[in-house]
Amino acid sequence: MNILQQLNDIFTPERVLTDEDSLQNYGKDWTQVYTPDPLAIVFPTSTEEVQALVKMANEEGVALVPSGGRTGLCGGAVAMNKEIVVSFDRMNKILDFNSIDRSVVCQPGVITQQLQNFAEENNLFYPVDFGSSGSSQLGGNISTNAGGIKVVRYGLTRNWVLGLKVVTGAGEVLDLNHGLVKNATGYDFRHLFIGAEGTLGFITEATMRLTNIPKNLTVFVLGVTDIPALMQVFETFQNTIELSAFEFFSEDTLSLMVNDKGYARPFDTEAPYYALIEFEVDHESKEESALQAFEACAEEGWVVDGVMSQSLQQAKDLWRLREDISETISAYTPYKNDLSVNISKVPEYLDKVEQAVNQNYSEFKVLWYGHIGDGNLHLNILKPDSMEVSEFFEQCSKVNPDIFEVTKKMNGSVSAEHGIGIIKKNYLKYSRSKEEVELMASVKKIFDPKGIINPGKIF
Amino acid sequence: MNILQQLNDIFTPERVLTDEDSLQNYGKDWTQVYTPDPLAIVFPTSTEEVQALVKMANEEGVALVPSGGRTGLCGGAVAMNKEIVVSFDRMNKILDFNSIDRSVVCQPGVITQQLQNFAEENNLFYPVDFGSSGSSQLGGNISTNAGGIKVVRYGLTRNWVLGLKVVTGAGEVLDLNHGLVKNATGYDFRHLFIGAEGTLGFITEATMRLTNIPKNLTVFVLGVTDIPALMQVFETFQNTIELSAFEFFSEDTLSLMVNDKGYARPFDTEAPYYALIEFEVDHESKEESALQAFEACAEEGWVVDGVMSQSLQQAKDLWRLREDISETISAYTPYKNDLSVNISKVPEYLDKVEQAVNQNYSEFKVLWYGHIGDGNLHLNILKPDSMEVSEFFEQCSKVNPDIFEVTKKMNGSVSAEHGIGIIKKNYLKYSRSKEEVELMASVKKIFDPKGIINPGKIF
Missing domain, CATH: 3.30.43.10 (Uridine Diphospho-n-acetylenolpyruvylglucosamine Reductase, domain 2)
Structure with missing residues (x-):
């Protein structure tokens, strides 16, 4: 047949x-x-x-x-x-919910936002959030261990997976971890499937954990003098108040948002970089703490101006300056790289990557933004108007080895939260050793002996 | 040679x-x-x-x-x-610390308390804590994914491991995850080594993450009418305030602590069960919230009495009622089981396990205590004075299949946080399927082809 x-x-x-x-x-x-x-x-x-x-x-x-x-x-x-x-478009149902366990059993086709909304309807919160949450599916989130904008407080998708039902490449159904919080019974294969980009088998059910809704999320946008100052600001705020986000973007990026989208600047003063800081103000003393941190940073000369949201709407407006970047710059055919290093190494790393790009292609405009709070930088190289798309992508891919060589030397990641897929297969070696890649291939062979599940992805 | x-x-x-x-x-x-x-x-x-x-x-x-x-x-x-x-007694040094990354590079022989103290000296907090933290080593904590008393807020050891250096059973050195927060570059073997009970290789270095010190930890001890009421109390408090612990113990357990250790009862009223609840009071409004939750529980008839700590010393004294149980009952040669189910199933599970014990051996005294907040129950069967130790242990091990059959039916874990080791090898099948155990053996063979690392443990 x-x-x-x-x-x-x-x-x-x-x-x-x-x-x-x-x-x-x-x-x-x-x-x-x-x-x-x-x-x-x-x-x-x-x-x-x-x-x-x-x-x-x-x-x-x-x-x-x-x-x-x-x-x-x-x-x-x-x-x-x-x-x-x-x-998994037709496996998109929420199957079960328990308010004591705070667990939701989901089919893999449940949209991220659907889970976020379901949590909210039950006075709870699903904290993994990112640009594509309106269309990305939970099975994909888990398979790439999706991160996003609240990692600094809530961690990645991995943190919220209580259990997985999977069909392995060999056709076996495994019910991994049964939604338990504590379960010390041998190797936790749940964590092997998380981030495996669908190369070991199919996730057919996921039990996700929810948490309390944060109260009165407040946003502070600061103008910062340079990247080392940005790190000082991060440390100061981190030591003062529990952060739920610490994002950044460059003045070039902001200008583009102002010009193209017509968004208002957060304040008149221009600065080379901007920090967007979010935290819960469940009591006015938190607001005072944040203001004190701001003043300390201003006194040190790290910060030149700042604005703190006074309403939910203002917080949303400030967030748009960061959240809408990816969509807005897509008009410029950007060449994207999703990189990470240890948080403390960000200044040195950013410098070296910029050098690598400029040395080779000084006509390229580089936009930086990302998640300082977890060391994750989105590098976007914009296509010069005069250059053909194919030529531009070819040129960019030639810069990659230089960027990734720096990444390797600094023990960073060539893919912080997007995964490897096909596009970064050749660069996996910059973040994982030969031995590790060989072990990955051996592990895949155990779960998928005939190599029929998503072949050719990752390695 | x-x-x-x-x-x-x-x-x-x-x-x-x-x-x-x-x-x-x-x-x-x-x-x-x-x-x-x-x-x-x-x-x-x-x-x-x-x-x-x-x-x-x-x-x-x-x-x-x-x-x-x-x-x-x-x-x-x-x-x-x-x-x-x-x-690893001689590999007990803290090698590096970074205050921006909040990361500590430790050798595996670092004592849990040593890391806790180091964190505190740097105005930070290592939140994994349990009875043996004064002598347990970090390598062991990671290899068993140690949990303890603050899991409800901070999760298990797994949450705090940013990176691992390991020597596999094949003699390869792997540097896993480089201390990164975000790193989506294929299978995350770090999580395979966590909880592997040293069967895949040796951990020779671990990069651990720290967090902010909680402010003014406050303890509430409540007398609770029965286990279903205990769950209602848990849900009420969980929805009101961020909990850092939700523990419980039975009146039998408390009596023993009062009689043997001379500890004061938390209050005069006797209750079948007691909840010990810990939370951060960084502002007096939190104390008010906790009191409101208590009043709501009292109105419903779930709670008969309660006391909230007014000082650090009082909080410590209340914690002793729970923390010193394990040591105190060791005089009674207890037969221990470390079990877990989904939190919401605790009442039904506890009932059924008690029935299984009583049906077979009604002369055995059963003490219950543990971590309701994560579904982890410590079942302790006390030796009757009249019975020889060997006879007692033999009898108890005969009850095990009944207990584990209930556990299996309710999708629970035969070892919540202690691991499998040798003692629970024969019971692994009650929590993991035949296919999973076979996959474990295959994975071990990849990392340890000659089977020389901790053979005969887990499976």
């Missing part, structure tokens, strides 16, 4: 798509640089169907690619070689 | 012990039920020495057993078969 017939048997025909539009749409993610060419798109509705599919794929030797919200930036969900794309 | 000669070459003779006292001492942990019989005890001082030892062990086919503070309760560090015990 041919493969399409078998798919129709497993899924019923209306959940097997082979039309060109669907193949193009479901075969790619936000990277856009790869040409999709899957065999079919299927839409399972249960763990059993996923298991049947994996067993069939093992017998037929056909590859499967997991597909969530397809908001990835590294090609982790791209299908270019007649694979079957497994979309 | 024989093995002892080779050990002398690697370590210099004064760091190789073979006298009977040392063999007995370093060959066992707190379980005490196994007869130690190691070949030698060695004391490495560097990663290189550990690597040389592992290479030698691979060539000679001799087994190695990691040894930390030997405070384990499951035999994870016991050597009974002429193994070489690798003690």
